């Protein structure tokens with residue numbers, strides 16, 4: 001067996017910790033309104049996800065050090081389209097380990113989130129993280145979103161399925177009563193070339209570029225798309 005070079009191992013751990021802390025500072029600078037309690041919840045996410053991700057893959061293992069930029073801040077970027085009013089209800093379709101639902105629930109403690117995924121062990125990770133940070137405004141369900149009958153003001157989603165399929169599934173879950181600054185509907189985080197996906201909804205869909213809000217390279221191609229339903 002190769003001897004473990006403890007100096008190299010320590011140096012890699014230091015490098016990772018520097019990346020994680022620098023991204024955490026960037027995130028906090030973009031959301032200066034976070035209370036001490038919310039900051040503590042966000043601080044706790046890296047050790048929790050690093051630990052869970054080693055057992056159950058919810059984030060690409062190579063990307064875990066980018067948790068705060070690529071996953072937490074990206075999730076919070078959804079609020080650039082709409083900051084939900086207190087008392088709103090939101091379903092996250094295909095939440096995986098809790099994205100975007102968990103970061104959004106931390107940011108908006110008076111909005112109720114329902115996180116759904118068809119893979120039970122991923123839901124288990126989200127539940128464990130939410131419990132560990134004392135998140136009270138989230139519920140979880142292991143099911144296909146097609147089976148969820150609950151009604152919500154909004155459905156959110158990241159990296160799950162093409163827009164047309166999301167619209168088809170989410171429509172049944174949207175409440176008629178309105179209480180937000182935008183009519184109820186679907187808000188999702190999308191990357192890359194979207195023209196084709198948006199085409200059938202071009203008269204209703206609104207999209208914004210996250211690069212107009214976050215200057216880091218990662219956000220160059222990232223968009224938030226809203227479809228009223």
Ligand SMILES: C[S@@+](CC[C@H](N)C(=O)[O-])C[C@H]1O[C@@H](n2cnc3c(N)ncnc32)[C@H](O)[C@@H]1O
Pocket residue numbers: 058093094095096097098099100116117118119122143144145146157158159160161
């Ligand atoms: C690429 S992962 C993204 C997870 C998370 N949204 C994120 O951004 O990290 C896609 C997730 O969608 C879930 N999924 C796909 N189709 C689904 C459906 N019809 N109902 C519920 N979950 C679904 C998968 O199980 C998987 O966890």
